[in-house]
Amino acid sequence: MKKKYLIFLSLMLISSCGEAKKESVNLLKLKTEKNSLIRQIDSLSEILNSVELNISKLDTNKRLPSVTVFNAKEKLFQHFIEVQGTVEADQSVELYPENSGSITNIYVKEGQKVYKGQTLIQIDNSVLKSSIVELETQFELAKTTFERQKRLWDQNIGSEIQFLQAKAQKEGLENSLESLKAQEKKLKISAPFSGTIDEMFAKIGGLAAPMIPAVRLVNLNQIHVESEVTETYLKYVRKGTQVELFFPSIGKNISANVSQVGNYINPNNRSFKVRVDINNQNNELKANLLADIKINDFKKMGIVIPAKLIQKDREGKQYVYTVIKEKGNYLSKKNYIKAGMTYETDAFIIEGIQIDDLIVDKGARLIKANEMVILVQ
Secondary structure (H helix, E strand, O other): OHHHHHHHHHHHHHHHHHHHHHHHHHHHHHHHHHHHHHHHHHHHHHHHHHHHHHHHHHOOOOOOOEEOEEEOOEEEEEEEEEEEEEEEEEEEEEEOOOOOEEEEEEOOOOOOEEOOOOEEEEEOOHHHHHHHHHHHHHHHHHHHHHHHHHHHHHOOOOOHHHHHHHHHHHHHHHHHHHHHHHHHHOOEEEOOOOEEEEEEOOOOOOEEOOOOOOEEEEEEEEEEEEEEEEHHHOOOOOOOOEEEEEEOOOOEEEEEEOOEEOOOOEOOOOEEEEEEEEEOOOOOOOOOOEEEEEEEEEEEEEEEEEHHHOEEOOOOOEEEEEEEEEOOEEEEEEEEOEEEEEEOOEEEEEEOOOOOOEEEOOOOOOOOOOOEEEEOO
C-alpha cells in the first residue's frame, strides 16, 4: 500500500507542474499579442491623423470657423489720469466792516456789477463827521497862524518860540485830522476789486461788526479748477501737462493745461494739489462747480488695438491671433505680444505686432493656432 501511495503522489506532482508550465506559456503569449495590437493601434492612429489632415485641406465642404480681421495701423495713443476737482474763483471774498456801528446806507444790490473802490455800504459816521468839521476849523486857523509866523520869521521878526509853537499846533491838528478821516473810511465798505455782488448779508438799520460778514463779492472772469492727485502720478504731472475738463452739470468740455503743481504731499491722503487756470469771460462756470479732470500722462504714436482681443496663456503670457495667407488658404497664428498702457477700450502694443498684420477681431475666442479659417466682412 505504501508503494502505491508514493506512486500516486508522484503522478499528482508531475501533473501540477505541467499545468503551471502551460499557464506561464499562455500568459507570455497573451502579453506578446497585446503589445502587438498596441503597436498596430498607434500606427493606425498616425495614419488616421494624416488622413484627417489631408481631408481638412481638400474637403471644401468642411465648416471652417469664420472670423473678421483688421489691419494693424499706427495711431496716436493717449492715456489719462481721471480725477475730480472744483471750480475756484481767483477773486471771491466776503467783506467785513473794520469798525462797529449802525448801517445807514446800502448802495448796491445782489447781482449788481461794481468797480474797484466803489462804496458798497455806509456805517453811521455822524459823530466822526462832526469831529472832522470841528477839527478842520481849528486846522485852518492854525494853518493861517503858522503861515503868518513863518513870513515874520523869514523877515527875522518875532521870536523863534512863537514860530515853533505855531508850526507844532498846525502839524498836530493836521495829523489829528488825517487820523479822523482814516477812521471815517473804516465806517464804509468798498469793493477791493471789480466784480459782482453775489450775496448781501447786511441790512439798513442793522448792526455792522468786524466779526460779521456784510457782503460777498465775486469776480468770475478769472477762475481755476483745483484737484488733488495721488502721489503715484507725481512723476507724470508737470506744469503745462495737457488737461481735458468736463463739467457734467452744464455739459461743457474745455481743453487746458496744468498751471501749477503743488510742492506738498498731504500726509492724510498721500496726494498733491493740481491747479488749472481757465478764462471764464461769459461767467458760465460758477464757483464750487464740480469738474471731471482727465490729465494726459502718456502720449505716443504706435500700434493700438482693442484691449479685449488680448488673451493670456497658462504662463500668463499675452497673445493675439493673426491670420496669414498660405497656399490660397487663411491660417490662424498665435502672436505673443507685449502690451503697454491701456485706456478705456484701447491697448498700446510695445512689441509683437507689425504694421498691416491681419489681427483677428470677431471669433478670436473660438479659434486656435494653425487652424484654417474663413475671413468674412
